[in-house]
Amino acid sequence: MRVSQQIFPRAVALIVTISKDGEPNVMTASFLMPISFEPKYLAFSITPTRHTFKNLKEVKEFTFNICDESMLEEAKICGSYSGRDTDKFKLAKLEKESSSQVKPPLLKKSPVSFECRVEGMKEFGDHWLVVGRVLKEHVREEEFIPLLHKSGDIFPRLK
């Protein structure tokens, strides 16, 4: 059994990063968690072959954009293509919005977005754990139904 079928469902977020040349990229993540209330810290896990990983090595900032149920297609697209050869913002029709504390942009469609500075990055097994401190948050909707993932094409839904 894969660990994704054992620890589930998981909230889904779109992680936006930027290269040292200023090219943004967006990746879907569901291996993620809150760590601390005040100040807010959160974590996500990433495979080192991802384009987002290269960006994080260059610019230690990201935005963490929570997906609601309406963002299923966007999450699938940003989890299936590589930012190396695809502009996933365009492909998924994701509108960007400028951040005020970090370089990577926010996603306008997300009910809640966090601007984060990387405060820890460490390899564990086949992934790297990334810890970010929230510098600023954007709450566009206080009430929303989160998009959830189990594994593969299984996206459980809340009652």
Next chain:
Amino acid sequence: MRVSQQIFPRAVALIVTISKDGEPNVMTASFLMPISFEPKYLAFSITPTRHTFKNLKEVKEFTFNICDESMLEEAKICGSYSGRDTDKFKLAKLEKESSSQVKPPLLKKSPVSFECRVEGMKEFGDHWLVVGRVLKEHVREEEFIPLLHKSGDIFPRLK
């Protein structure tokens, strides 16, 4: 808005630790995530005032026992009392089972349990992030409905 109301729902696990004197304790956690598939790694977050934190400083091992929907009362009890003055196993009627790779026991009622060795512990804000490598897993049920938490007394349910 608290981060627990922004990144939700979260799977719930009962974390079992043991003191250097061999006294086990159990704590409810929902700030948790999988990190790596092979080998399996996982993480959870804990406030340093917890009795479980003291145990983890003494014996760097834990078991991570996933809660299914039938374990709501057990999760509430193990999240409300302190192991300093309460035997929460007795109070929540949680039957223990011996681990083979670590000292803290497993919980028999859990559909999936992991025996873990602590490979990282670091302070971020008001919590500590704990990373464990799974040394052995126990799958008692392949199909189960996970218990989920949002915040306070809100435990969302899957469709």
